[in-house]
Amino acid sequence: MARDLEEYLRPEVKSTPFCPGCGHGTLMNLILRAIDELKVSMDEMLFVSGIGCAAWIPSPNFNADTLHTLHGRAIAFATGAKMFNPKLKVMVISGDGDLTSIGGNHLIHAARRNIDLTVICANNMIYGMTGGQVASTSPLGAISSTTMEGNIYRPFDLCKLVLGAGAPYVARYSVTQPLSLVGAIKKSLTTHGFTFIEVLSPCHTQFGRRNRYDSPSDMLKMLMENCVSKEQAEHLSKEELKDKIITGEFSDGGA
Amino acid sequence: MKFEEIASTLPPRTYYFSGNEAVAEGAIAANCRYYAGYPITPSSEIMERISIRFKDVNGVFMQMEDELASICSVIGAVWAGAKAMTATSGPGFSLMQEGIGYAALTETPLVIVNIQRAGPGTGQATRVASGDLMQAKWGSHGDYHIIALSPWSVQEMYDQTIEAFNLAEQYRVPVFIMGDEATGHLRERIEVKAKVKVFNRIKKLGAPPFGTDQVDGIPPMPAFGEGEKLLVTGSTHNEFGFRKTDDPLVHSKLVNRINNKILNNQERIIKTESYHLDDAEVIVVSYGFTARSSLYAMDELRKEGKKVGLLRLKTIWPFADRIIHQIGGKAKKIFVPEMNRGQIIGEIMKYAACEVIPYNQTDGEIIHPHQIIRELRYLLNNM
Numbered sequence A: 001m002a003r004d005l006e007e008y009l010r011p012e013v014k015s016t017p018f019c020p021g022c023g024h025g026t027l028m029n030l031i032l033r034a035i036d037e038l039k040v041s042m043d044e045m046l047f048v049s050g051i052g053c054a055a056w057i058p059s060p061n062f063n064a065d066t067l068h069t070l071h072g073r074a075i076a077f078a079t080g081a082k083m084f085n086p087k088l089k090v091m092v093i094s095g096d097g098d099l100t101s102i103g104g105n106h107l108i109h110a111a112r113r114n115i116d117l118t119v120i121c122a123n124n125m126i127y128g129m130t131g132g133q134v135a136s137t138s139p140l141g142a143i144s145s146t147t148m149e150g151n152i153y154r155p156f157d158l159c160k161l162v163l164g165a166g167a168p169y170v171a172r173y174s175v176t177q178p179l180s181l182v183g184a185i186k187k188s189l190t191t192h193g194f195t196f197i198e199v200l201s202p203c204h205t206q207f208g209r210r211n212r213y214d215s216p217s218d219m220l221k222m223l224m225e226n227c228v229s230k231e232q233a234e235h236l237s238k239e240e241l242k243d244k245i246i247t248g249e250f251s252d253g254g255a
Numbered sequence B: 001m002k003f004e005e006i007a008s009t010l011p012p013r014t015y016y017f018s019g020n021e022a023v024a025e026g027a028i029a030a031n032c033r034y035y036a037g038y039p040i041t042p043s044s045e046i047m048e049r050i051s052i053r054f055k056d057v058n059g060v061f062m063q064m065e066d067e068l069a070s071i072c073s074v075i076g077a078v079w080a081g082a083k084a085m086t087a088t089s090g091p092g093f094s095l096m097q098e099g100i101g102y103a104a105l106t107e108t109p110l111v112i113v114n115i116q117r118a119g120p121g122t123g124q125a126t127r128v129a130s131g132d133l134m135q136a137k138w139g140s141h142g143d144y145h146i147i148a149l150s151p152w153s154v155q156e157m158y159d160q161t162i163e164a165f166n167l168a169e170q171y172r173v174p175v176f177i178m179g180d181e182a183t184g185h186l187r188e189r190i191e192v193k194a195k196v197k198v199f200n201r202i203k204k205l206g207a208p209p210f211g212t213d214q215v216d217g218i219p220p221m222p223a224f225g226e227g228e229k230l231l232v233t234g235s236t237h238n239e240f241g242f243r244k245t246d247d248p249l250v251h252s253k254l255v256n257r258i259n260n261k262i263l264n265n266q267e268r269i270i271k272t273e274s275y276h277l278d279d280a281e282v283i284v285v286s287y288g289f290t291a292r293s294s295l296y297a298m299d300e301l302r303k304e305g306k307k308v309g310l311l312r313l314k315t316i317w318p319f320a321d322r323i324i325h326q327i328g329g330k331a332k333k334i335f336v337p338e339m340n341r342g343q344i345i346g347e348i349m350k351y352a353a354c355e356v357i358p359y360n361q362t363d364g365e366i367i368h369p370h371q372i373i374r375e376l377r378y379l380l381n382n383m
């Protein structure tokens, strides 16, 4: 973590809990960078997370009010806090398993109700904390500790899901696209209503090593090669798009 | 001031309410300003009335996507500073259990109303039972104590709802109102008084929100947005909220304290009502709607000079072990009518030295006075 962001961290926190090379550490940095650039006071912020590695991004690290909740239920907790005290700026940060599998129902309902929350979903395509089981976001064919012969079910397109539920701001970026990602986080924090950012955040420990990306840098290279902007994607054939991850803003707050 | 007398939101007079309406009014009177719930028979009227009446008092009402979302959003609202409640029945109560354990460990004051219906499963959605009393105590995993009240009238649905909020705030604990379909749908006259006594949350900025230097201490509770940079987690934590999940001392200290703060205060928390206990040879121990039938039965038998008494449990948890121990040393028999297969009787047997006789009914009907009279006559004739 760059020293210039240290003021955003609790003084008691001396190290990150993540594996070296985990994307969640980078994401933590980029979230704080966006807050720093916007000059939002940490006294106004409430960070809510569920259970999982990603849920540790704000708790206990961020020097603000933090609510570390139950697996899958972060958005429900956040809804109560925000609805009772609308002055709180509420950001939910959690994993793909947490927000979209066990917590998928809360995600689509909060989007439908357009609750004024910023939701950042750290998608590592796997259940990191519990030892690399398949997730609702794991690609077809992915090897996991519960799909040793390859995942046979299609993954969710999370952005389409949340868009379908009516969220006014929806975007997807990878931690390998830091500038765009910081821009998106800033936009989500300044857009009123339910905003959702899916962030591809590599987990080499549980996903990479089973799927031929042996080191953190292999995972980052894979993301850099596979992420294409939605504008680029328009010029690619279905075949060329097969393993690609389309990034960009899918709804820009105009609603 | 911890306790404060505030003006009733309803003009003071006599009202004709259902039990469920009385719960909603009691909550509003106690300053509840956040409610989240999901429709389920036979408790839905609570949420329907709240949804209308909250408009008068600037409360926030949310109909959530399920009961787990409801209790989680209530916990979120409480940490944002609200007094908050949810109500449910049967399957909804089961869905809430994970949130209840979270509230117990994070010492989140809130009120959960269970208008009990006949289970298990979807069971008899519109019928009465009191089959969830052990679930209220043991429903979520791990060791924790809660407070559970058992109203027997519409007046008590109102009064105990106010009391539940006050107990929740005093002890920073989830408090349950274990009503049932019969009391929820019963219509009776109730008196609304001009003043309501409410307990205000204790705040002490800068103090640790999850520990005191006493083994049964109740820490003050700040809210989000007060600049405290609160750290709230359902994992094992030290007194400032830092996760310490591998530390045996931190864990045992925390778990012991959240249990002891209730156990060591049980004499203050527990309320019972006694009728003719002094000379009774047979004592009926009863609670909830069934206690109405028990009272009627006792009165009828007393008219015949029979030595029958009644102990009514207004508090189910923590359990009234001392008074049960006392009466069990004096009476010849204790008779326990319950609308379940025998739940509270197990607690009574733990503490009463005398013979304890069950009477169980699980057909979705109330236990009528004549049934209790018949059983008691048989007992009295065979002593």
Ligand SMILES: Cc1ncc(C[n+]2csc(CCOP(=O)(O)OP(=O)(O)O)c2C)c(N)n1
Pocket: A051, A052, A053, A054, A055, A071, A094, A095, A096, A097, A098, A099, A122, A124, A126, A127, A128, A129, A130, A135
């Ligand atoms: C109700 C419940 N079920 C299961 C778990 C176990 N569990 C803890 S973290 C986790 C998965 C987390 O995955 P994800 O949200 O994708 O986060 P990651 O660790 O990958 O960052 C699971 C299943 C739990 N804590 N609670």
Ligand code: SF4
Pocket: A017, A018, A019, A021, A022, A023, A024, A053, A054, A124, A128, A129, A202, A203, A204, A205, A206
């Ligand atoms: S297991 Fe994966 S997600 Fe969890 S900290 Fe390690 S690399 Fe990150």
